[in-house]
Each structure stands twice: as C-alpha cells, then as structure tokens.
Amino acid sequence: MKKIGFKLYLPGLSDYTPRNNNCIFELSKINPKMTEPVAGFSKFSKEEKIQWLSNYYLNNDPEAVKVLKQYWNREDKLQQLHDEFTENTISNFYLPFGLAPNFLINGRLIAIPMVIEESSVIAAASKAAKFWGSRGGFKATVLNTKKIGQVHFIYKGDFSKLQRFFTEVYSQLLDAVKPITKNMEKRGGGVLEVELRDKTEKLENYYQLHCNFDTRDSMGANFINSCLEKFAEVLQNEAHNYSDFNAEEKDIEILMSILSNYVPECVVRAEVSCPLDELSDDPKLDGQEFADKFLRAIRIAEVEKHRAVTHNKGIMNGIDAVVLATGNDFRAVEAGVHAYASKDGEYTSLTHASVENKIFRFWMEIPLALGTVGGLTSLHPLVKLALQILQKPSAEDLMKIVAVAGLAQNFGAVKSLITTGIQQGHMKMHLMNILNQQHATSQEKEFIIDFFRKNKVSHSSVIDQLEKIRQQ
Structure with a gap:
C-alpha cells in the first residue's frame, strides 16, 4: 500500500516547527479503490469519465450521476458545442442570466444582461439605474484603447549594442508581422509601437520588448500573442547575424512572449452628477446630508485598504x-482592475465623489480590455443573445456599458450602507435561497415572503417562521 507522509508547519515562527511528524495516511483510508493515477483520462468518452468519477469518488451514487446528466443540453449539437469549450467536460454549470433595465447611458436607454448568482446585485443595479435615469442618466467616455504585450528575454552584453541592434532591426520586426496585422489594420488597429526596455535593475540580464496594440472590436489575445511570438523569432534570428555582437551577445534567450492583462491605457470613465437638492430620495436625509455621508464613505474606501477591497468587490459584482x-x-478583467487600483503604490477605491458648486458628482476610471468579436461571442448562443440585447455594441460601447454597470452597483451598495444598511435589502433578496435550502413548498414560500414584507430578514428568523408553519 502506497503511503503519504506530511509535516504541518506553522507560518510566522522564526523556525518552522514540525507538528505531529508521525502523521501518516494510507490512500486506502481516503479512497479504498483509487491507488494509482489514472492514465488516458482525456481520451475517455464523457460517459466513461462520469463512470470513472462515480467508481472512485462518488461511491457509485446514482443520484450524483443523475445530477451531472440532468444539466446536459437536450440538443446534441448544442451540448457538443459546450463540451468543446474546454477539456474533460462532464456536465454544464448553469448560472442565472438576468436583466437590469432602464439604464440611460449617454442619452440612450438600454437593458443590460447580467450573469451572476449573488442575490441583490441585479436588483441594486436596476434600482441605481432608475435613480439616475431621472437625474440625467450616466455619462461614459472611452479615454484610450491601448493594449500591451511583452517579449521577455535574456541578453548578456553591452546595452548600447543592444540599442543599436534594436534600432536597425525595428522595421524588420514590423514587416514580419504584416501577414498577421493586415486584416486588423483594415479595421483601424494593429501594432502601435514596440519599445526596448532595460529591466536589469530588477533582474540580471533581463530585457523586454514592450509592445502596444489596438485590437479594435476584438479582445485581441490571440492576435497580440501571435505578433509577439513573431517578434521574438525575428529578434533571436537577427541577433545571430548581427556583426557587432560577440558570441555571447548573439545568444539572446527568449523567455516568453505573452500579452499583459494590466492595461492602464485601455481605460473608460463612467460618471453621474446632479444638483444637491435632487440627490436624496430618503425623507430622513436632505441632499447635503446624503452627500456628506456618501463622500465620507468613499473617502474611507480611498484611505483604508480593508474597506477598499470590499468596496471594489462590489464594483466587480456589476462588472x-x-x-x-x-x-x-472576467479573470483578466479582475486582475487588471485590481492592479489598477494599486497603481499609485497603495490599494485604493476605484470610485470617487465630490461636491462643487452644489453639484454632486460620482465617477470611476477603470481599465477594461473587452471584445465583441472572436472568442465565445460568435459561438455561445446566450453570449450572442446578450450582445443582441445590447444592440450589437462595438468594443468601445461595451467598455462604457460595463463601466456603468460597475458604477451603478457601487452607488447602490454605498447608498444602502449609509442609509438602511446592506443587510436589509440583501437578506430580502436572499430569502428565496434560504427557503429553497429548507425545501419549502410553494404555499410555505408564499406565507413566508408575505410575512417578511414587514419584518427584518435573518437566517434564524426565516427558520423559526418556517418551523411555526410546519408545526401548525
């Protein structure tokens, strides 16, 4: 029997101290059947993958297998399409596809499709859209669409020689990617610039080609990476033929060629504003009082990192x-946005607010590298439908819409925090989840929902009311 031994270490101690060194587990006690890695799993059919999973990890539970299969699409063609989006597919994982209506953006009224499982996000975004729709709506402007890719390489030699070499080979780099950039250039995009950067202060002998691109309506990952790999190939080949290099300098080592998801120059601004006397819809607060509370809440997120993370998470709920x-x-967007929140050396709020001349203003500038062509946009039926709902936007239009959704979500969250508190609205939206967890009948749901129209929702209070009904 194969055995696994491990040591538990406690981080933060000056010397890592092992605890319970004799803690040994036998694989047979974890899983009595799985004793060796599976071979050729990717070549199994979907049925075979599920059977293997059932045998070794689901204790041959027919209900577990039933759950996996009940989410298969009944249309074979559509299921095959989903199967081919990724590897080793055994089922589909569904998330709610919702709609937030009444967004007035740059004078145009639109409904925004949203895919999210968290309660109250769509409700809060819709409420914020309605609030600002009667106050002039949202304004959104794309500030820049520049995207970035880098060729990372090692060069051991005289930097001045490398600079001369780069100057001489620059036109060859651009010529080499013309077959790749030809169609993109027809649409107004392509390679914007290629820059040699000396990074040896950070890492010995490390240099990079820092490249800027405009990919128009595509997100552009494949386009950028293809260009970068061609740049790397030309750089390496031409170095071998460059007469001014010695033998060591000719041997440029390409480490990697890859786009960056940090795009601080692919930025959109979204904002709202209105006179102070129109700002508050709370009878307990006038516009000035609301603005004072709101500005302090935003300021806290600007100066307090722990609050900023949660504050920005709320923005990302919408985005x-x-x-x-x-x-x-969304992983690329998340990574780039949070890096941008730290661009000045401290992680801080992405949104900002001010009052000047009795005008309240709330805004955000955020990097968003998005596409409306390529990838899933022409493959996934619901993605195609979402873009149809948005009236087939360009990538710049989509940047504006996404930024507005994030700003609206943040406004709704902060507004709740400084007035009723976040839980009142959130728990009412979460009520149905609690009832479903407790397997409530339709009659029980009807009674409970009616009861909590006038009462504060908490998990324990819902359970109590449900038990009272069932006892009666």
Whole structure:
C-alpha cells in the first residue's frame, strides 16, 4: 500500500516547527479503490469519465450521476458545442442570466444582461439605474484603447549594442508581422509601437520588448500573442547575424512572449452628477446630508485598504456579471482592475465623489480590455443573445456599458450602507435561497415572503417562521 507522509508547519515562527511528524495516511483510508493515477483520462468518452468519477469518488451514487446528466443540453449539437469549450467536460454549470433595465447611458436607454448568482446585485443595479435615469442618466467616455504585450528575454552584453541592434532591426520586426496585422489594420488597429526596455535593475540580464496594440472590436489575445511570438523569432534570428555582437551577445534567450492583462491605457470613465437638492430620495436625509455621508464613505474606501477591497468587490459584482454575459474574460478583467487600483503604490477605491458648486458628482476610471468579436461571442448562443440585447455594441460601447454597470452597483451598495444598511435589502433578496435550502413548498414560500414584507430578514428568523408553519 502506497503511503503519504506530511509535516504541518506553522507560518510566522522564526523556525518552522514540525507538528505531529508521525502523521501518516494510507490512500486506502481516503479512497479504498483509487491507488494509482489514472492514465488516458482525456481520451475517455464523457460517459466513461462520469463512470470513472462515480467508481472512485462518488461511491457509485446514482443520484450524483443523475445530477451531472440532468444539466446536459437536450440538443446534441448544442451540448457538443459546450463540451468543446474546454477539456474533460462532464456536465454544464448553469448560472442565472438576468436583466437590469432602464439604464440611460449617454442619452440612450438600454437593458443590460447580467450573469451572476449573488442575490441583490441585479436588483441594486436596476434600482441605481432608475435613480439616475431621472437625474440625467450616466455619462461614459472611452479615454484610450491601448493594449500591451511583452517579449521577455535574456541578453548578456553591452546595452548600447543592444540599442543599436534594436534600432536597425525595428522595421524588420514590423514587416514580419504584416501577414498577421493586415486584416486588423483594415479595421483601424494593429501594432502601435514596440519599445526596448532595460529591466536589469530588477533582474540580471533581463530585457523586454514592450509592445502596444489596438485590437479594435476584438479582445485581441490571440492576435497580440501571435505578433509577439513573431517578434521574438525575428529578434533571436537577427541577433545571430548581427556583426557587432560577440558570441555571447548573439545568444539572446527568449523567455516568453505573452500579452499583459494590466492595461492602464485601455481605460473608460463612467460618471453621474446632479444638483444637491435632487440627490436624496430618503425623507430622513436632505441632499447635503446624503452627500456628506456618501463622500465620507468613499473617502474611507480611498484611505483604508480593508474597506477598499470590499468596496471594489462590489464594483466587480456589476462588472463581472456583464463581462460573463458577453463572453469576455472576467479573470483578466479582475486582475487588471485590481492592479489598477494599486497603481499609485497603495490599494485604493476605484470610485470617487465630490461636491462643487452644489453639484454632486460620482465617477470611476477603470481599465477594461473587452471584445465583441472572436472568442465565445460568435459561438455561445446566450453570449450572442446578450450582445443582441445590447444592440450589437462595438468594443468601445461595451467598455462604457460595463463601466456603468460597475458604477451603478457601487452607488447602490454605498447608498444602502449609509442609509438602511446592506443587510436589509440583501437578506430580502436572499430569502428565496434560504427557503429553497429548507425545501419549502410553494404555499410555505408564499406565507413566508408575505410575512417578511414587514419584518427584518435573518437566517434564524426565516427558520423559526418556517418551523411555526410546519408545526401548525
């Protein structure tokens, strides 16, 4: 029997101290059947993958297998399409596809599709849209669309020689990618610039080609990476033929060629504003009092990192939901946005607010590298539908819509925090989840929902009311 031994270490001690060194587990006690790694799993059919999973990890539970299969699409063609989006597919994982209506953006009224499982996000975004729709709506402007890719390489030699070499080979780099950039250039995009950067202060012998691109309506990952790999190939080959280099300098080592998801120059601004006397819809607060509370809440997120993370997470609730619905890469967006929140050396709020001349203003500038062509946009039926709902936007239009969704979500969250508190609205939206967890009948749901129209929702209070009904 194969055995696994491990040591538990406690981080933070000056010397890592092992605890319970004799703690040994036998694989047979974890899983009596799985004793060796599976071979050729990717070549199994979907049925075979599920059977293997059932045998070794689901204790041959027919209900577990039933759950996996009940989410298969009944249309074979559509299921095959989903199967081919990724590897080793055994089922589909569904998320709610919702709609937030009444967004007035740059004078145009639109409904925004959102894919998210968290309660109250769509409700809060819709409420914020309605609030600002009667106050002039949202304004959104794309500030820049520049995207970045880098060729990372090692060069051991005289930097001045490398600079001369780069100057001489520059035109060859651009010529080499013309077959790749030809169609993009027809649409007004392409390679904007290629820059040699000396990074040896950070890492010995490390240099990079820092490249800027405009990919128009595509997110552009494949386009950028293809250009970068061609740049790397030319750089390496031409170095071998460069007469001014000695033998060591000719041997440029390409480490990697890859786009960056940090795009601080692919930025959109979204904002709202209105006179102070129109700002508050709370009878307990006038516009000035509301603005004072709101500005302090934003200021806290600007200066307090712990609050800033949660504050920005709320923004991403709105952003990610639209990014998912439109088939874009929410992981790339998340990484780039949070890096941008730290661009000045401290992690801080992405949104800002001010009052000047009795005008309240709330705004955000945020990097968003998005696409409306390529990838899933022409493959996933619901992604195609989402873009149709948005009236087939360009990438710049989508940047504006996504930024507005994030700003609206943040406004709604902060407004709740400084007035009723976040839980009142959130728990009412979460009520149905609690009832479903308790397997409430339709009659029980009807009674409970009616009861909590006038009462504060908490998990324990819902359970109590449900038990009272069932006892009666």
